[in-house]
Amino acid sequence: MxxxxxxxxxxxxxxxxxxxxxxxxxxxxxxxxxxxxxxxxxxxxxxxxxxxxxxxxxxxxxxxxxxxxxxYANEKFARDLLPVIDAMLMGANFKADDEFSAKLKEGIDLTLNEFKKCFEKHGISEIDTSGEFDPNVHNAVMRVDSDAHQSGQIVQVMQRGYTINGRVLRPAMVSIAN
The missing domain is CATH 1.20.5 (Single alpha-helices involved in coiled-coils or other helix-helix interfaces)
Structure with a gap:
């Protein structure tokens, strides 16, 4: 069991x-x-x-x-205004010989100042052309011999350049020293 x-x-x-x-x-x-x-x-x-x-x-x-x-919405419109500014700048450079031309020159200068204020308000600024050539913002159209400038420095500005909010709207056309 x-x-x-x-x-x-x-x-x-x-x-x-x-x-x-x-x-x-x-x-x-x-x-x-x-x-x-x-x-x-x-x-x-x-x-x-x-x-x-x-x-x-x-x-x-x-x-x-x-x-x-x-x-950059105003970029095309601003680019279209640049020839108008150029023409006004040329008009502001004439010599006033009489009272009428002095008043006309004063009116052009006042209009240019208003344009500059409007441009600043919308982020448009002129490119600095007092110094070295910068291919990002300058367009060299010719090289000239100059004793007063070092090689690569801007000698003359043929057309002013502008930027809109840091982007090149139109490069400055310049001549540079050899």
Missing amino acids: SEEKDLAQEQGECQEAQSESINFDALNGENTKILELEAQVNELTDKYYRANADFENLRKRVEKEKADIAS
Whole structure:
């Protein structure tokens, strides 16, 4: 009888071991499924963050483009006004011989000052031509020999140049020393 008890006990232990292994297998399957779901969640989270970052970059780019458009909206109109300014500058350089021509010159100077104020208000400024030649803002139309200037310095300005909010509207036409 003791053998039967031992045999029954062994069978009971085997059944417990089998039920434990079944439970272990079930747990392994659930753990695998959990790991797969966690990987999927991580992948989707990564995609979400990337899409959100792309959207933010796009929003910033559109904001910058809008600011640029607003900043340079008057560029074509300002470029069309430059020949008018050039003509007025030539008119302001004449010598006033009588009272009428003095009044006319005074009127041209006042008009030029108003143009300059309006240009400043809209971010248009004259390019500096007192110094070294800069190919980014100057257009050299000729080279001249000059004892009074060093090589590469601007000798004469043929046409004034202008920028609008830092962008070249028209380069200054200059002659430079050899």
